[in-house]
Amino acid sequence: MTKEKSKWKEFLEAASVLQWVLTFLFLGVACYILFVYLMFTWLWPLPTLYFIWMVMDWQTPERGGRRSSFMRKWTVWKHHRDFFPIKLVKTAELNPNKNYILGCHPHGIMSAGAFACFTTESCGFSEVFPGVRASLAILAGLFRIPFFREYIMFAGLCPVSKPSLVHLLSKSGEGNAVVIVIGGAAESLASSPGVNTLVVKHRKGFVRLALEFGADLVPVYSFGENELFRQLIFSEGSLSRRLQDLFKKIMGFAPCLFVGEHLAIMPYRIPVTTVVGSPIPVPKRVTPTEAEVDHYHGLYIEALSKLFHEHKVSCGLSESHKLRII
Template sequence: MTKEKTKWKEFLEAISVLQLVLSFLFLGVACYILIVYLMFTSLWPLSALYFIWLVMDWHTPERGGRRSLSVRKWRVWGHFRDFFPIKLVKTAELNPNKNYIFGCHPHGIMSTGAFACFSTESCGFAEAFPGVKPTLAILAGLFRIPLFRDYIMKAGLCPVSRPSLVHLLSKNGKGNAVVIVIGGAAESLASAPGVNTVVVKHRKGFVRLALEFGADLVPVYSFGENELFKQVIFSEGSLSRKLQDLFKNIMGFAPCLFVGECLAFLPYRTPITTVVGSPISVPQRVTPTEEEVDHYHRLYMEGLSKLFHEHKVSCGLPESHKLRII
């Protein structure tokens, strides 16, 4: 029998989730404002010294960053996990003497399941996959934001840029699992309750990278991710959708119009189950051919579809639900 939560526990969970949502939306802008504001006060030397440090430290995010186990183990992440709750499901063993590229789907509004399972220790990844170190790759532009970049590096996040991914797969030893939310901003615009759409059919860069470094491909699906927020989805070809796409192409992320269950920003308490599929063995090819890329890309899509259909019922979806791959 599940133990009933106290009001205090529910409050801690809500605050933990709210702080992450507000950080996702506003912390980067707040860091910019703070650093510029300090330049016009008597504390201007702090800004000057930080900018000197920033120049010296510019390439650190693409060289593995500065992961902090203590930050990944903050108690706040346990409350964050319990709010929904979020669960990590293992379906196969991973060899710690190999490297992996995890393709995580769907993006949702904030990739909540991916963050909890791969950027914190709250869901037990280290216990489930001993010897394998997950690194969630996110928008490279976020690592150019002063102060904010240092915070997200502590959680073990890295830029989803080629130099960063190459470093992790070739210069960081074995047992690395690079987690890429393949659908990115385009997939976030399709996020809505009841929708199971992934954008991967024409995205093959991650497969090419896997072949170059002999990293096995692992499909991952977070059931419940699209249920956290209700989003206003504009029809293809409408002016509003064209503006969203224009913003996405310029900035790299999509301006989603969404609302949660409480205070607009607090998501619905919907369980998220992040299922890590079986690895797809990939040979190393320094210069992979298009035929090889297409072959392993097709195997990946088949593996993702199989993962979805094998686990959808146990994760709360009706048998009739299908996975739409675009």
Template sequence: MTKEKTQWKEFLEVVSTLQWILSFLFLGVASIILMVCLMFTSWWPLSTLYFIWLVMDWQTPERGGRKTTFVRRWRVWDHLRDFFPIKLVKTAELNPNKNYILGCHPHGIMSIGALLCFSSESCGFTKVFPGVRASLAVLAGLFRIPVLRDYLMCAGLFPVSKPSLAHLLSKRGKGNAVVIVIGGAAESLASSPGVNAVVMKQRKGFVRVALEFGADLVPVYSFGENELFRQVVFSEGSLGRRLQDLFKKIMGFAPCLFVGERLVFLPYKTPITTVVGSPISVPKCITPTEEEVNHYHRLYMEGLSKLFQEHKVSCGLSESHTLQII
């Protein structure tokens, strides 16, 4: 029998959810504006000192970051988890004596399932996979933004760049699980309720990295991620889509026009189930050939499709739903 939530608990969940949504949308811009404005006030030494320190600290995100257990265990993540709710499902063991690259799908608008499951302890990753450390890799450009970069690093996020991935897979021993949302900005533009489409036919860089460092590949699917917001999806070739593609090319991410259930930004209360699939064994090959990359990329797509088919019904979809790989 489900325990009824108190009004206070529901309030905390809403506030915690808004905290992340507003941080995702506005913290970067607000941080830049704040630092620039401080330069023209009596607080200018504070801004100047920060920028000096920023230059000295520029490479830290790609050299292991500054993950803090305190931030990863914030109660705010627990309330955010309970708002939907979100849960993590294991289908196979991950050997702590190996390294892994977990490909998470779909991106959705904000990848909330990936954030909660792999960048916080709210879904119990370290208990579900003992001895394995999860590291969520996100858009590298975010770590060039003052203040925001420090928040992201404290939460244990890393840039999805080659130096960063190389550090995580070669300088920290074994038991590392690097999580990459493969579809990225292109996939976010396809996010809409009822849509199960992933962008990855031409996304092979993560497979090449896995081969270079001998990291096993693990498909992950977050059922419900695309149901959180209703998005205005522009057709290919339209002015709206061309503007989105241009912005994505320049900035690295695509602006999405979306609405939620309440207060515009608040997402729909749709359960998210993040299912971690079985590892695909990958040999170490410092200079992999195109044939090898294509082979393991194909195995990965087959593993992802199988994962979707086996768990779609138990995660709320009907038998008629299929996974579209673009």
């Protein structure tokens, strides 16, 4: 029998999720505004010195960053987890003597499952997979934002750029699990309740990277991710959709028009279950051929589809739910 939450606990959960949503939507812009504002006040030496420091520290995000285990264990993340709630499910062991590329699906609007499971310890990743360090890869441009870059580096986030991923897979020892939300911005535009559309059919860069460094591929599916927000989806070819695609092409992320349960931006209290599949053994090929890339890409899609269908019913979907891969 589920224990009823107190009003105080519900408040803490809502406050934790609200700060996460506001951080996701506005903190980067706020940091830019603060930086420029301080330049025109008597405090101008502070942003000036910080800018000099940032230039000197420019390559740090692509060299492993500055992960803080303290920040990853903040109590606020446990309240964030309990709001939905979010759960991490293991289906197979991950050998700490190997490196991995975890392909996470679907993107959803804010990738709540990926954030909670791989950027915080609220779901117990280090206990579930001892000896393995998860690093969620996000837009490289976010690490150029003053102040904000420090916050996301402390959380253990890394740029989804070739130098960054190469460093994690070749110069940071073993036991690294690079988490990439494969569908990215394109997949976020397809996020809607009841829809299970993944953009992965023509995305093969992560497979080529896995072959170059002999990192095993691991499919991950966050059931419930697409149920957290309602999105206004424009039809392909419409002016609004073309404008969204243009913005995505220029900025790297998509301007989704979505609404939540409260205050328009609060997600619905829908359980999210992030299931980590079995690793697919990948040989090391310094210069993989297209045939090899296609072969392991096919194995990955097959394993991802199998993972979805094996766990969809236990994770809240009906047997009739289909997976659409584009």
